[in-house]
Amino acid sequence: MAENRKTFVVTRFDPDRDEAPRKQSYEVPVQPDWKVLDGLNYIKDELDGSLSHRWSCRMAVCGSCGMMVNGKPSLTCKDPLSNYGDKVDVAPLANFPVVRDLVIDLDGFMEKLQKVKPWIIVAKEKAVEEGTYRQSPEELEYFRQFSMCINCMLCYSACPVVGNEPEFLGPAAIALGHRYNMDSRDEGQHERNEVFRGEGTVFACSYANECSEVCPKHVDPAAAVNQSKINAVIDWATSFVVPRGGK
C-alpha cells in the first residue's frame, strides 16, 4: 500500500480567518499515471471541499495550475506524481501575493503585460481587402518560440529579480513584448524599446536563467530578455543618429 499513497502537505490560507499561512496534510491514494493536479482534485472532491486552487484544461496549455511543488515552480497538470516521494509539499507560486490557499494574485502581471504593448503596431492599418501579410517561414521562426508563452507564471516564481524588484517587467511580459518586436508585420519596436528602458527595465535582469529552466513550454524567456537588452540599447543609440520616426 505504501507505494500508492502519498501525503500531500498543502499550504492553506484564508484571509477571512487565518493570520498567516498554515500547512495541512492529506493522505491521498494515487494512481500510477496521476499528475500533481490529480492529487489536489482528489483532495478537493473527496477530502476537503474548502481547498481552493485554479485549474482547467489539464493539458498544459491554459496556464492556470502553476504552484510550488516541493519548493520548485511546477505546472501541476503536467508534473507526474512519480517525480516525488511519499511526501508532496504544495504551496502557492512564490513571488506573488496570495489570495487564498494555492491561488495567487495575477493583477500585477496583467498590468505588466499591457505595458509591453503585446499587439501589432503599424503606422497605417492594412485593409482586410488587401489580404494577409506575406511572412516567410523563416520570418515566422524568428519570433514563433516567444509566442508560445501560456502565462503560467512559473518564470516569475523562479526569477530572483522579480522577488527583489516587484516593478521588474519580468520574463513572460518581456518575452511577449520581444515576440512582437521580432514579428515582420510589426512597426512598434521604438515604442516597446522605450518601455523596456523605462520603469521595470529589462536591464534589471541578472542573467540567472532560472526562467528558461522552469518554462514548461520551452519559450526561453532569458534569451528574449537578453536580446531585448541589446535591441533597446541599439534603438536608444540610433535615436541620436536617426531622428525618431525617421525609420
Added chain:
Amino acid sequence: MEVIRHDIVIVGGGGAGIRAAIAAVEASPDASVAMVSKVYPMRSHTVSAEGGAAAVARSDDSLEMHGYDTVKGSDFLGDQDVIQYFVEQAPKELTLLEHWGCPWSRNEDGTVATRAFGGMSTKRTWYAADKVGFHMLHSLFQHSLRFDRIVRYDEQFVTKLLVDGGAVRGVASLDVREGVVRAILGRAVILATGGAGKIFPFTTNGNIKTGDGMALAYRAGVPLKDMEFVQYHPTGLPGTGILITEATRGEGGHLKNAEGERFLVTRDYGVGTKAELGPRDMISRAIVQEIEAGRGVKGPYGEYVHLDLTHLGEAAIDKKLPMVRELAKIYAGVDPVYEPIPIRPVVHYMMGGVDTDIDGATSLPGLYAAGEVACVSLNGANRLGSNSLTECLVFGARAGREAVRYAAGTDAGGEAASRQQAEEESARLASARDARSGSEKLSQLRRELNRTMESGCGVYREQASMDETVRTLAQLKQRMSEVRLEDSSTVFNTEITAALELDNMLEVAEALAVSAAHRRESRGAHTRRDAPTRDDHNYLYHTLCYYDAAGPRLGRKDVTLGKWVPEERKY
C-alpha cells in the same frame, strides 16, 4: 449593492467573447464594454483547440464548396442562410486575425498555409502548427488590451440575467475573489461562455465548461435549440479525454484496429474514399463498432483503437504536430514518432445551445449569444472540424456589432428592479454558502450526472436508456437542493462556484436528454439503434427546449433550407 453601468456586457472572455468586444468598440465611437469572465481570458477553453480554423483560401476552392460541405456535414439541419453568411465572412475574419498578429503557419512563398480536415473537400483549414486555439486566443486577447473601452471583470461568475420590462438589463455577478455580488448593467448582454462538455464523464473539455451561459438564458425563458446533438471527437486519449487533433489525420495519420487493419478503408462505414478524413460523427461510430466487434485494444481505461502517425516521420510530426507529440508522451506515455497513439471517441462539442437568429439575437430583447454557447444553426446535427473557431470570430463579431446597434436604440432602463434582483441573488448565494446541513456530496452528484449522461446520451442511443436518464436527472436536481457545502469563506470560494456550475450542468443536461429522447430518428451525431435512419418527413426541424418549473417543454423551429436540397448523406 454595487451597481456598475456599461453599454454592452459580454459574459465570457474566449474566442467569441473577445471578438465580440473588439467588434463592439470598433462599431461605436464611445460604447463602453464590460467583459465578465469566470477565469482570466487567456484561460478560456478556446485555448485548447488544436487543429485549425476553416476559410476558403486557395484557388482550387470556393465559397460554394465550403457551403455545401458544411450543409452536408450538418446532415441538412444547418440553416443555409447562416452557412452562406459564414463562408463569406470566414476569409475576412481569419485575415483580420492575421493582421492582429496570429502566427499562422506559412507556405514557402509567405502566404498562409492550409491543411486538410474531416468532411472538407479541399485544404481550407488555416493553422498555426497544432496550437491554433491557443494562438487565436492569445492573439485576440493581446490585441484587445489596446482598447481602453473594453473593461475586464476577471474571475467573476455571472449567476443571473437581470430582466426588467421584457428586456435584459444586465447581469448579477459574483466576484469570486471578494465574495460579493454586483449588478453589472448594460443596454445589451452577449453570452459567450462556451460549451458544456463537463456534463459527460469523458470529454476533451476543460473543467470550466459547465454550460453556464446556456443555463442563464434557459432560466430566463430563452429556448435551447438542438441540444440532442453532441459531438464525439473520434480521437481522445483514454483516461483523461485529452484531445488529439483531427489534423493528425489531415496530415496523413491512419486509424487502425487491434489487428492493424485500416478499418475505414477496408470496411464500409459510409465515409467512402475520404477514409480517415470522413466527418466526426461517422468516424466515432466506426470506432465504437470496431470495439463492439471485438477488434479493439484492451487497456486500463477500456478498449480503444490506434491512431498511427509513425509513417509521417519525426520531422513532419515536429513541424506540424508538435503538441500532439508532447501530449501523447506526457499523458499516454507513447511517442507517436515510434508507436501508435491509443484513442477512443470523446465528448467534444455541443452543436446545440442558446437559440439565436443570424444576428446572434435571442428571443429576449437585448440578449445575444455567440460561439459554442449559441446555436445559430451553422452546425446542424454535426459540426465539421475547424468550423467552430471561425464561427467564434464570424458570429462573435456580428453579435458585437448587433448589440451595439440595439443598445443605441434602447434606453438604459431604471435601476431599481435590477438592483433588487441582484440583491436577491446576493442573499441566495450567501445562504448557499452557509448550507452546511445538507446530506448530499457535490462530487458524488457530479459523478452520477456524468454516469447517466454517458449511459443515456452516448454515441449510440435508444429510447429506454434516454428515458431512464431523463428520470435520473430529475432526481439529481431534487438531490442538488440537499447538497452539503463545507466552505463558508467569502474569499475565492471554489466550492460555491462548483455548486453553481453543477446546478447549471444539471439544467443543461436535462434539456439535452429530453430533446434527445423526443427525436425518433438518426441524424448527424444523434444516432439511435431503435431508429437508425434519417426521417426528413417527421424530423427536419430544430428542437427547441423551454424551461418550465414542471420540467422541460419542447417546441420546434423550421430549418432554413436553400439551394441544397436534403439528400442521402454519403461520402
